[in-house]
Amino acid sequence: MKLLISTQLAFNVGFYMVLPYLATHLAEDLGLAAAAVGLVLGLRTFSQQGLFVIGGTLTDRFGAKPVVLAGCALRVTGFILLGAAGTLPAVIGGALLTGFAAALFSPAVESSLAREAGERERAGEGPPRTEVFAMFAVAGQVGTVTGPLVGTALMLVDFQLACLVAAVGFVLVGLAHWRWLPWREAEQAGRPMLAGWGEVLGNRRFMLFAAGYSGWLLSYNQLYLALPDELERVGRTAALGFLFVLMSVLVICLQMRVTTWGHRIGAGRSVVLGFCLMAASFTVVAVARLLPGLPGWWALAPAVLMVLLLTFGEMFAVPVAQDLVPRLAGERRLGAHFGVLASFGGLMVLVGSTGVGALLDPSFPPALPFAVLAAVPLLGAVVLGLLARRGVLTAA
Secondary structure, three states, X not given: OHHHHHHHHHHHHHHHHHHHHHHHHHHHHOOXXXXXXXXXXXXXXXXXXXXXXXXXXXXXXXXXXXXXXXXXXXXXXXXXXXXXXXXXHHHHHHHHHHHHHHHHHHHHHHHHHHHHHHHHHXXXXXXXXXXXXXXXXXXXXXXXXXHHHHHHHHHOOOHHHHHHHHHHHHHHHHHHHHHHOOOOOOOOOOOOOOHHHHHHHOOHHHHHHHHHHOHHHHHHHOOOOHHHHHHHHOOOHHHHHHHHHHHHHHHHHHHHHHHHHHHHHOHHHHHHHHHHHHHHHHHHHHHHOOOOOOOHHHHHHHHHHHHHHHHHHHHHHHHHHHHHHHHHOOOOOHHHHHHHHHHHHHHHHXXXXXXXXXXXXXXXXXXXXXXXXXXXXXXXXXXXXXXXXOOOOOOO
16 A cells, blocks of 8 residues: 555656646747647547546456556656657657556556555554545645656756656656565456446446546646636736645645544535535635625635635545445446546546636636536535435445
């Protein structure tokens, strides 16, 4: 479990060492048009979130270790290609490889952590699985903060150096997993690869849960779309970096405590509360856009409240939800279940962000996109609340 939690930190350090600077590199160093930059970034996201189900299926079929190692190898190749690429096709190839690498190793790591933590919890030899996933979230946020700092220092030289260092980092991660991640027999070894999809898609409780939960990823991605729009509206775009740091610090300092609170009130209530907080985060901005503007730095208040409420919503909902996935799956085919859950969220982001981006056009009322965004997690809270009332979300 320590290796898998540390893996999340290392993955995020390597990822955020390069990806925040990719758009600038493509536009300024390679001279690509804005449409081409958007295409590259969109393809990278789709190759990751949209293909998680493939990584999960491969994990169930071949085991976590070979899938994690393959993902690390693809991420190394992708970073090297991104650093060396001078043409659009090469850049797209590097972006697709880096995205698909995450689609391989993330479901493998999450399902392995869920299985290991669940076994230890049931044997009375470890903490509750919700707390383990909370540690996983904290480790990821430490990497999210550290990666851009390292990347900024390396960018003083050039983008190629940042890519090379990130590639070396993933070589070390791969070697660590080669040495210490156990070779466990795959749950579905010898069975048809697609056999698990029927079981997952036929799990009605899980599919309803995945549909309700998918709004979380769309809400989280508004940190990159709706939040910058709000900051631009009030003329405080420079505050974006501060708000990202604020979010990471909150998760690092308070995630374990919030997870303990969620554990006390029960899994269903914790997830529903988290989604209600996410809905409230967008409601605050929608209301603020209907009122006269606040003076000076007070104009930042709606954006700050949005980040605070969204972060606390994530802290209440996500670790508990990650613990619920294996419970709803009956502790079977965890790779496929985690993969389907992530792909559900990726589809929601693809459709939802496109719609939100259109609604952010000045021709629409300024409060409309945030009102629509508030409705998404609120609808998710209703779905998850109904499941909780029926006793489906029974993890304590």
